[in-house]
Amino acid sequence: MTIKDVARVAGVSASTVTRALTLPELVHPATRERVLRAAGDLGYHPNRAARGLITGRTGNIGLLVPDLGNPFFPSVVKGVQARAHEADLAVFLADADEDSAAEAGLVRKLSQQVDGLLLCSPRMSDDELRSLAGDTPIVLVNRRIARVPSVTPDFPDGMRQAVGHLTALGHRRIAYVAGPRGSWANRERTRTLRMVSETAGVDLVEIGNVSPQFEGGVSAADRVLAASVTAVIGYNDLVALGLLHRFAARGVAVPARISVLGFDDIAFAAMSHPALTTVALPKELAGRAAVDLLLRLISDPGRPGVLRRDLPTQLMVRGSTGPANR
Amino acid sequence: MTIKDVARVAGVSASTVTRALTLPELVHPATRERVLRAAGDLGYHPNRAARGLITGRTGNIGLLVPDLGNPFFPSVVKGVQARAHEADLAVFLADADEDSAAEAGLVRKLSQQVDGLLLCSPRMSDDELRSLAGDTPIVLVNRRIARVPSVTPDFPDGMRQAVGHLTALGHRRIAYVAGPRGSWANRERTRTLRMVSETAGVDLVEIGNVSPQFEGGVSAADRVLAASVTAVIGYNDLVALGLLHRFAARGVAVPARISVLGFDDIAFAAMSHPALTTVALPKELAGRAAVDLLLRLISDPGRPGVLRRDLPTQLMVRGSTGPANR
């Protein structure tokens, strides 16, 4: 089923079939009609590889995530998919398994057969990313570096909401369970949290770097309790859920004795007991926005200035936060 | 950066470069050396689209899932990815968003540029699937139909373990909250549960078809309580977690008053309070096995007989099940 078959059935040349399909205004309406019908009848779809060979466009994009096991990323992926399919793009997915070394390899393999790349929370170094951005269009999600297009949540505002909520409840001494050292999101959350705490006059106790998983939270819980704080913010919801879990196991009442707050608003935040108060990031929207940026980047490569999009966050107040105990 | 550049640098013809790269034993060791070095120096990687055009192999596979929002599927995807990358395959991912109509379209679009397709819990009709299987190599995951290769968990055994566990605890009257009517997994779970219940002499109360989500479980919980059973099996973990949630909200003690059991063993099953007893399906393994089958199918198309793989399940006993109350 090739363009020739369609040409034969429609009684025209291959060139005309191409035109009818891609530049309809260049062919006679009657001819166009015949071609389209022939194509329809035969169920013809152009071979994208062959097309890509000559146009230089594959119609594919690559999406790299650090770990599909963290529900944050599937949500982003859904957003990417939705927008990509609207734009008639197919999506290659690669999971780096939290391995920054693996990232580079996956990216290299993918970059050959895509028009552009979406890198979600990449662990790679700034330099690697910048050099990559020189070779192929890329958009960063959840990471921001100079001169590379990116989509990021408005962490400062999210932190302001979080801390504002806690101080309104009377909390004055708060712990933060930090995530991976190398993670931009963690640096950013830490940085903004420090600023906001300073401003609000709250004591901030920072607790170790843990892996951004449930287990990370579990492992930090006892240290949090020992820090005599009345509230704790987890690096992300998984960590916060781990805290919740360990608190429950130790018989520590949440929020009576300690309030717990997460980041991301993964689906399970709303399902836990008590339900987790968290700063919602617009995950699917981030995916969609990233594709939009990438599309612009692809169609308009010599663009001056950097494309950047900052997304709003929203505090979701639920059962895991309450008045400070005194 | 094409094969010609490499050829020029190595001082050989393009044909020789190809050979050196794909059939090394056909070229003189010294020549091979020169070619490989040239390729290495130039950072050459063959263009897969061009290669695919002539070989008919793209080196890509497609993976369709109904909903990445259900943590079951990201796990399968991880398994697929891992195995695919080992085999040097790239993976197109498509999310059908629980829409059986969308499935067909996505599959058609993908099928053009892949060597084969992995369909995870597809909602399509048997006929559609069989016809699809005629056109392109496909492997079903979590669904079994005649004459199409598939990877499925051993549901009968899983159900046997589940019911065996409950009866051992003294339960004699059990509810099952059924999943989507159209789902093969649901039909299978229902069917085997009936058989096993019959054999074990337990009363089985089947409760409505709910969507395979947390909300589905929440919505069924009150009906479960009204059915005066001492234990309930949810269609999957999400449903079971929904049950747990609603029970907690109503002050119903689990497992004291009622035991709750799920299916899948998603990560959050272990994180809830009480932790959810569930039948673990080998999700990543299923993904890997599916890729294996697909590889065999691709390399060996005229194969007689159907490839099929049945995967073991494992009951994970946790806090949500306990002795029957009397």
Place this chain on the structure above:
DNA sequence: TTGAAAGCGATACCAT
């Protein structure tokens, strides 16, 4: 408005 021919990058076949 349409067709013929060249060529995208790689491989396979046929010579040598």
Place this chain on the structure above:
DNA sequence: ATGGTATCGCTTTCAA
């Protein structure tokens, strides 16, 4: 063991 040439399916000149 190596090179030349046709070819995969499509798009893009260039002519007509």
